Amino acid sequence: MGAAYFWSNGETKFAPVVLLCETQEVNTQQTSTRTSTPTGWLDRTFHITERGSTIGQELRGGLVTFFSMVYILVLNPLILSGPDSTGAFLGGGNEPNVAAIAAGTALVAGIMTILMGAVANFPLALAAGLGLNSIIAYTVVQLPGMTWADGMGIIVIEGIVIVLLVITGLREAIFRAVPQVLRTAISVGIGLFIALVGLVNAGIVSSGEGTPLVFGVNGSISTWPLVVFIFGLFLAIALLARRVKGAILWSIVISTVLAVVVEAVGKVGGWGLTEPKLTGSPINIPEFSTLGEFSIVGPFQKLGVLAVAVLAFSVMLADFFDTMGTMVAVASEGDLLDDDGNPPRTQAILLVDSVGAIAGGMGGVSSNTSFVESATGVGEGARTGLSAIFTGILFLASTFLAPLFAVVPSQAAAPALVVVGFMMMQQVVDIDWEDLSVAIPAFITIIFMPFGYSITVGIGVGFIAYAFMQTVIGKAKNVHPLMWITAGLFVIYFLMDPITRALGIA
Numbered sequence: 001m002g003a004a005y006f007w008s009n010g011e012t013k014f015a016p017v018v019l020l021c022e023t024q025e026v027n028t029q030q031t032s033t034r035t036s037t038p039t040g041w042l043d044r045t046f047h048i049t050e051r052g053s054t055i056g057q058e059l060r061g062g063l064v065t066f067f068s069m070v071y072i073l074v075l076n077p078l079i080l081s082g083p084d085s086t087g088a089f090l091g092g093g094n095e096p097n098v099a100a101i102a103a104g105t106a107l108v109a110g111i112m113t114i115l116m117g118a119v120a121n122f123p124l125a126l127a128a129g130l131g132l133n134s135i136i137a138y139t140v141v142q143l144p145g146m147t148w149a150d151g152m153g154i155i156v157i158e159g160i161v162i163v164l165l166v167i168t169g170l171r172e173a174i175f176r177a178v179p180q181v182l183r184t185a186i187s188v189g190i191g192l193f194i195a196l197v198g199l200v201n202a203g204i205v206s207s208g209e210g211t212p213l214v215f216g217v218n219g220s221i222s223t224w225p226l227v228v229f230i231f232g233l234f235l236a237i238a239l240l241a242r243r244v245k246g247a248i249l250w251s252i253v254i255s256t257v258l259a260v261v262v263e264a265v266g267k268v269g270g271w272g273l274t275e276p277k278l279t280g281s282p283i284n285i286p287e288f289s290t291l292g293e294f295s296i297v298g299p300f301q302k303l304g305v306l307a308v309a310v311l312a313f314s315v316m317l318a319d320f321f322d323t324m325g326t327m328v329a330v331a332s333e334g335d336l337l338d339d340d341g342n343p344p345r346t347q348a349i350l351l352v353d354s355v356g357a358i359a360g361g362m363g364g365v366s367s368n369t370s371f372v373e374s375a376t377g378v379g380e381g382a383r384t385g386l387s388a389i390f391t392g393i394l395f396l397a398s399t400f401l402a403p404l405f406a407v408v409p410s411q412a413a414a415p416a417l418v419v420v421g422f423m424m425m426q427q428v429v430d431i432d433w434e435d436l437s438v439a440i441p442a443f444i445t446i447i448f449m450p451f452g453y454s455i456t457v458g459i460g461v462g463f464i465a466y467a468f469m470q471t472v473i474g475k476a477k478n479v480h481p482l483m484w485i486t487a488g489l490f491v492i493y494f495l496m497d498p499i500t501r502a503l504g505i506a
Helices: 023-034 041-046 055-070 072-079 097-122 132-138 150-169 170-177 182-201 224-242 247-266 295-305 303-333 347-363 374-379 385-405 410-430 434-451 457-473 480-492 498-501
Strands: 126-128 368-370
Touching: 023 182, 041 055, 041 385, 055 374, 055 385, 055 410, 072 097, 072 126, 072 132, 097 126, 097 347, 097 368, 097 385, 097 498, 126 347, 132 150, 132 303, 132 480, 150 170, 150 295, 150 347, 170 303, 170 347, 170 480, 182 224, 182 303, 182 410, 182 434, 182 457, 224 247, 224 410, 247 457, 295 303, 303 347, 303 368, 303 374, 303 410, 303 457, 303 480, 303 498, 347 368, 374 385, 374 410, 457 480, 480 498
Parallel strands: none
Antiparallel strands: 126 368
């Protein structure tokens, strides 16, 4: 989700076959496939055969990624649909312009995801980042005099800064300074995080009375949407165990059909953001009135340089490290990490992601960032940028076909997130749990992602804990200088609320 969202490349972690068995046989087949001779322009351009994939796998993976992310076309407009401090709405008009925000969200996501596939040749999709859009909607544009254009200007500013960090090599240098054990922990933590996201999106886990979370409705499966989720989850598990090609996609499609039938017959409701029914035409003409609704000068005029710097830093740090974790997780799931634990074409991946922040701000739909839901497509077999291009095309098509894609309820797509969370979780065995100096920071990284409901929080707390533990055992000098700087920045990040209140901008 962006929100987003990151491993060792041991042989037993090859995503398409992770579930039950015959690891040696599968790895032999994988090696054989990768040494096959590429055929066709697409194959040679995207290194499809070289990475152990096929065009069919790439298209399936792109489709699954899209269905796992399509909720953003509903959720982003809901978050950005309120008035700013002046009472104006994003996209213009006297009421929330949900259609325009949805169209802009799909357009920018489509363009940036296609760019990721074409430039970086990596199976990673981008869209408006959750968390980042909330900062803009509920904090930045609510400051006195701030408009939606000013809020999007903050996004453009932080995007420019991140692009400069990529061009200078600093962003990649920070990534490479992170110890392998923390990279593995980030991946495992993200696995738990996206599994929890799936459970929450489906409604199978929710806040309860007297407890932070509760299973189902007061501990019971008492609604049809929950039944559809349970059906989809066990269907996905069964298909994966039987090694059925397209298992995750089949689970989404069949569960959606079941949901449509259930809603049509019983009018049960309770599906959340999207209901499995089609009302009216499946095609609509998009309105792009949010495009260009940004101002770089406005924030400085209304808040001053210091306040803008603090706000941009807050947004930038979340954007910066969410992507790092997502990139590693997706690459690890696809067995694409090199011997040093680095994804292919890291610089290109980071550059496209950074440009996504600028594009999102200029498009008036908040920063676009890499989505950890891309791992669902990798779990379906995607290994190259071709899958990202297909996902991007689907996003572009959804500017016209949004009603059709909105038929897929969260309960049908959420099982994919839970299953991929399992795949990521398997890497926990690569952490040396006997060495407390690394095991404790790894554990803290893992637990704070789902329990803090933030990838950035998990990474930040983990970095701080790692620097602390190395100091405790007398090995502070072994911590890379960039890790110390980053840990220090995270300390500031976690104190951002009192800092902003002290500056009078909260």
